[in-house]
Amino acid sequence: MRRFAQTHPFWSAIIVLAVLVLIYLIFAVWPKWLVELIGRKKIFLNALFNGITLGGLYFLVASGFTLIFGLMRNVNLAHGSLYLLGGYIGFFVADYTGMWLLAFPVAFLLVAIIGILMQIFVFRLMEGQDLRQTLVTIGLSIVLADLMLWGFGGDFYNISPPQWLSGPLETGLVTSERVRRSGEVVTSYLKYPMVRIVIFGASVAIGIGIWLLLNKTRIGMLIRAGVDDRDMLSATGAPVQWVFLGVFAFGAGLAGMAGVVGGTFQSVAPGEDIRFLLASLVVVIVGGMGSIPGAALGALLIGLAEQFGSVYFPTYAVVLTFLIMVLVLAFRPQGLLGRA
Amino acid sequence: MALHDLERPYDPTSAEGRVARHWFERIPTAYWIVVFLLITMPVYASNFVLFQIFGWSFILGMIATSLMFLAGYGGMVSLAQMTFAGVAGYSVAIFGESAITTISQGWPFYVAVPLALIVTVLFATGIGWLAVRTEGIYTIMITLAIAAAFFYFTRQNYDIFNGFQGFNSVLPPPLFGVDWREAIPFYYLTLFFAAATYFAVLYLSRAPFGLALQGVRDNPRRMAALGFNVTGHRVAAYAFSAIPAGLGGILLTWQTSQISPGTISLQPVIDILVIAVVGGLSHPIGPFIGAFLYVVLKTFAVDVLIAVGLGGERFQLLIGLGFLIVVYVSSDGLIGIWRKIRESRNRDPFRTREGE
Numbered sequence: 001m002r003r004f005a006q007t008h009p010f011w012s013a014i015i016v017l018a019v020l021v022l023i024y025l026i027f028a029v030w031p032k033w034l035v036e037l038i039g040r041k042k043i044f045l046n047a048l049f050n051g052i053t054l055g056g057l058y059f060l061v062a063s064g065f066t067l068i069f070g071l072m073r074n075v076n077l078a079h080g081s082l083y084l085l086g087g088y089i090g091f092f093v094a095d096y097t098g099m100w101l102l103a104f105p106v107a108f109l110l111v112a113i114i115g116i117l118m119q120i121f122v123f124r125l126m127e128g129q130d131l132r133q134t135l136v137t138i139g140l141s142i143v144l145a146d147l148m149l150w151g152f153g154g155d156f157y158n159i160s161p162p163q164w165l166s167g168p169l170e171t172g173l174v175t176s177e178r179v180r181r182s183g184e185v186v187t188s189y190l191k192y193p194m195v196r197i198v199i200f201g202a203s204v205a206i207g208i209g210i211w212l213l214l215n216k217t218r219i220g221m222l223i224r225a226g227v228d229d230r231d232m233l234s235a236t237g238a239p240v241q242w243v244f245l246g247v248f249a250f251g252a253g254l255a256g257m258a259g260v261v262g263g264t265f266q267s268v269a270p271g272e273d274i275r276f277l278l279a280s281l282v283v284v285i286v287g288g289m290g291s292i293p294g295a296a297l298g299a300l301l302i303g304l305a306e307q308f309g310s311v312y313f314p315t316y317a318v319v320l321t322f323l324i325m326v327l328v329l330a331f332r333p334q335g336l337l338g339r340a
Numbered sequence: 341m342a343l344h345d346l347e348r349p350y351d352p353t354s355a356e357g358r359v360a361r362h363w364f365e366r367i368p369t370a371y372w373i374v375v376f377l378l379i380t381m382p383v384y385a386s387n388f389v390l391f392q393i394f395g396w397s398f399i400l401g402m403i404a405t406s407l408m409f410l411a412g413y414g415g416m417v418s419l420a421q422m423t424f425a426g427v428a429g430y431s432v433a434i435f436g437e438s439a440i441t442t443i444s445q446g447w448p449f450y451v452a453v454p455l456a457l458i459v460t461v462l463f464a465t466g467i468g469w470l471a472v473r474t475e476g477i478y479t480i481m482i483t484l485a486i487a488a489a490f491f492y493f494t495r496q497n498y499d500i501f502n503g504f505q506g507f508n509s510v511l512p513p514p515l516f517g518v519d520w521r522e523a524i525p526f527y528y529l530t531l532f533f534a535a536a537t538y539f540a541v542l543y544l545s546r547a548p549f550g551l552a553l554q555g556v557r558d559n560p561r562r563m564a565a566l567g568f569n570v571t572g573h574r575v576a577a578y579a580f581s582a583i584p585a586g587l588g589g590i591l592l593t594w595q596t597s598q599i600s601p602g603t604i605s606l607q608p609v610i611d612i613l614v615i616a617v618v619g620g621l622s623h624p625i626g627p628f629i630g631a632f633l634y635v636v637l638k639t640f641a642v643d644v645l646i647a648v649g650l651g652g653e654r655f656q657l658l659i660g661l662g663f664l665i666v667v668y669v670s671s672d673g674l675i676g677i678w679r680k681i682r683e684s685r686n687r688d689p690f691r692t693r694e695g696e
Contacts, residue, residue, distance in 0.1 A: 075477045077484075130477045131417060135617055135667045138610060142660030150654065274606055278488050281481045289478070315496050322489035326470060329482065333473040 039312075045190050047311040048304070053196045055303025056203035057265055060258035062280035062287075062295045063210060064251030070227045070290025071247050073130055074123055077137040080277025081144035082252050086111045086259025087268035088148060091157045094260075100162045103260045108253040115252025119245050141273065149270050159263035161195040169194045199261050206254075210292055223247060227290055282321055286328045288338025297336055378531060387523035393639060395526050395595055397632040398534035402588035404616040404627030406581040409541050412621040413550055414577040415557035420467050420483040422612045423490045424582045425589025426604030427463050431456030432590050433507035433599050434500065440507050443500065449513035453590060460586035461579050468578025472571055487609045495601040506600025510593050521594065530591055534628065537584040541624040544580070553577055614659065618666045620675025629674055637662070 005012040026048070030041045065079045089110050090103035118140070126132050160166075168191035214220035222243050225233045234240040262272065279302065287298025302321050309317030328336060382390060407421045436452035438444040447455075467486055471479050494501040512520035512529075520529055544550040553573050555563045560570045593599045611634065619630025641655050670676035 073477070075481060077480075129671065132667060132671055134417075134477050134480055135613075136664065138613065139660050139664035139667055142610070142614075142656055143664060146654065146657040146660060150657070278485060281485050285478075285481060285485065315498075316493075318492035318496065319489060322485060322492075325482075325485060325489075329470055329473060 042188075042190065043311060046192075047307045049190075049192055049196070051304035051307035052300065053200045053265070053303075054307060055300040056200040057258060057261055058276075058279050058283050058299035058303050059207060059296050060203050060261060061255055061276050062283040062299055063207065063292055064254035064258075065280045066284045066287070066290055066292065066295045067210075067223075067247055067254075068251040069284065071223055071230075072123065072244055073230075075130075075134045075137070076118075076251075077134060077277060078118070078141040078144060079137075079251075079255055079280060080273035080275070081141045081148070082111050082114065082255040083259045083262065083276045084148060084268065084270075084273040085114070085144065086256025087159075087263040087272070088152050088157065088259070089256065090260030090263055091159050091268055094159050100159070100165075100264075103159065104257050107256040107260045111256025111259075112249040112253035116245060116249045118252070119248040123248070124241070124244075141277070145270065145273055148273075154270055157263060157268040159260060159268070161264050165195040165198055167194055168192060169197060195264060199264065203261070207292070207296055214292065219243070219246070282325050284335070285325055286335060288335025291335070291337050294335055294337035382524045382527060390527040391523040391595075393632075393635050395523075395530045395591075397628065397635045398530035399588045399591045399595065399631075400612070400615055400634065401628035401631035402534055402537045402584045402591070404612050404619065404631055405537050405541055405624050406583075406585035406588070407612055407616045408619070408621050408624060408627045409544075409584075410577055410581045411616065412623070413545055413553050413557060414574060416471065416479050416574065416577070417477075417613070418471060418483045418578070418581070419480060419609050419613055420464075420471070420487050420490075421581065421585045422604055422609040423467075423487045424460050424464050424585040425592060426490065426494070426599070428456045428460040428582075428586030428589035429510075429593035429599040429603065430494065430501060430507070431459045432593055433510045436510065438507040439509035440502050440505075443502055444507065449515075456590060457583065457586050460589070461582045464582030464585075465575060465579045468575040471578070472574040484606075484609070487604070488606060491601055491605050491609075494604065501601075504601060506598060506603070508598040510597055510599060512594040521597070526595065530595075533587050533591060537587070538624050538628065541584070545624075549573070549576070611659075614663045616673075618663060618673050620673030622672050623675055626673055626675045633674075634659070 025041075025044065035041070061079070061083055065076065068074055068076050068079075086107040090107045093106045094100050094103040122136050122140070123133055126136065170189055170191060212220075214224060222233065222238055225238070226240065226243055230240065233243075258276075259268070262268070262276065266272075283295060283298040283302050285298075286301060287294030287296070301324060305321045305324055306317060309320040313320070332338075381394065385394070403421055403425050406424070407418060410421075411417045432452055433440075434443060435445050435447050435455050436449060437446050445452075467483070470486070471482050474482055494506075495504055497503065514520070520526055545554070552563065552568055555566075556568065556570050556573050563573075564570045592603070596603075615630040615634050616627045617630070618633065619628065620626030637658065638655065641658050645654055645658070666673055666677075670680065672679070
């Protein structure tokens with residue numbers, strides 16, 4: 001961090017300034033001119049929190065994608081279908097057993113098994129043929145999307161969180177202060193859905209877990225070595241195929257788990273697969289392909305851009321995210337945290 | 341159609357070595373048969389077949405050929421080709437006439453159509469400039485994201501693109517007193533442009549530009565060392581590919597007489613890739629074969645599916661499975677399968693097992 005500050009003093013100053021402004025915007029009671037300029041504080045805070053929690057969800061989907069890509073150079077365009085499948089599995093598990101928490105491991109396991117099957121029957125057979133692998137995943141996503149439409153219909157499914165997670169949480173952040181006619185000051189505080197905060201905490205925990213796994217364990221060492229030079233790793237006698245299989249299963253499982261999260265946040269429906277595939281594409285392009293911290297940064301940026309866009313410029317919300325992507329591509333083609 | 345001369349690489353010396361024949365004597369017989377069949381098609385095909393099946397196949401074939409040109413000769417698989425087509429279609433609707441008179445400028449077609457093509461080429465150059473900063477599979481991801489962005493943009497923008505509704509009553513101009521949306525004139529119109537696309541791509545693949553592009557595809561560093569501008573060639577390839585794609589988009593707009601975000605949503609974007617890949621990416625005939633198959637499937641699959649007892653809406657499953665099988669079996673679509681069959685047939689049975 002110190003090195004970054006030394007080599008880029010200008011950018012560090014801008015980042016510090018932005019953080020200070022953000023802290024002010026979150027904690028201060030907004031003066032009148034600011035409210036007139038950009039609207040009420042409650043809207044701003046809601047957009048901020050929604051953006052951050054959406055970023056958490058995007059991170060869950062995109063981290064599997066970027067892990068698979070980084071290790072195997074394999075763009076799995078069926079990743080969105082795995083996400084959607086996880087959502088459906090989660091819904092039915094939660095619905096039958098009534099246990100919301102059980103939905104996560106079941107979705108993780110089942111989707112991971114599908115990932116293993118894909119790795120064995122598709123990708124291992126076409127190793128080194130990047131384009132063909134990608135085309136096969138497109139074909140798979142078309143087939144899976146139609147099979148799911150066939151099996152589950154076009155309805156919206158909502159996974160309802162358990163009792164102890166529903167309801168709002170008092171955050172203690174002041175949204176506005178009004179002076180009543182009698183002279184007393186009424187302060188209102190922001191309330192935020194509990195489940196979103198819990199899920200966001202969980203995705204942060206998962207992100208840290210992945211980081212620890214990659215940087216502190218032997219398996220992580222193998223994976224990082226594979227990302228750097230796959231051929232060299234296999235030449236040293238490491239069980240490369242098993243590492244591939246494991247990473248693919250883990251990435252797919254993460255997508256499946258993210259499906260459960262997405263089903264609780266929003267809903268499970270046909271078309272969500274493409275939406276989340278695109279989101280993870282953009283996140284990974286912005287953050288840098290194959291980089292987990294990059295995926296986290298990209299997910300946060302895209303989530304915030306989407307939420308702030310839909311609040312402040314509703315017509316062009318979607319375009320805003322793609323604008324970020326275009327800017328990153330134009331000035332830093334390898335992604336913000338990607339290696340050249 | 342003339343597939344047997346595919347394997348023979350172009351060799352400029354061969355014509356000089358032999359006694360020079362007249363140029364049309366060198367055209368293989370298969371070409372003559374296909375040309376004859378295509379020109380006389382209106383005699384034995386119904387209007388529905390002419391307009392809906394052949395017209396549509398030619399249009400999709402043109403758009404898919406632009407992808408084949410980029411992917412086959414340039415090594416850049418772009419999913420933005422349908423978007424280029426959409427830009428052209430939208431431009432014609434905006435500059436020309438449509439039912440949305442508040443947006444459409446109503447300029448005559450000889451201004452609107454060239455302007456639409458120019459806009460498309462400029463757009464494609466910009467996209468190409470962005471996309472060539474990445475390579476291989478990255479290109480697919482970025483062009484897919486761009487295609488999605490354009491789709492969402494047209495759906496949400498009401499000032500220029502008229503949002504969800506799009507434009508309707510975008511009709512071809514009544515040039516020479518002919519209604520070009522009649523089945524037979526439309527058939528010949530699309531046939532003309534499809535043939536022009538086919539021969540232009542074939543010509544370009546053997547012209548210096550096309551050869552340099554193939555060199556860039558195979559070994560960019562070497563081409564750069566030889567003094568070729570690698571980025572320039574790639575961007576130029578994008579710009580050229582926008583012309584058949586744009587023409588296809590304009591014809592598509594005229595055929596359906598409307599353009600809306602649905603025309604360029606992700607489904608058609610992927611369909612173009614499916615068409616080009618199933619046909620084959622090594623020769624411009626591939627996309628047309630793929631397009632013909634796709635259109636026939638799309639038109640008649642519903643009946644077949646219902647006859648088998650499945651719902652007609654399982655069409656996507658059929659397309660997806662067919663695509664999977666073709667990609668699984670062959671690395672070069674139907675052209676690749678065709679070549680494999682030919683090779684195995686031509687192989688001398690006594691020479692196959694040399695080791696024994």
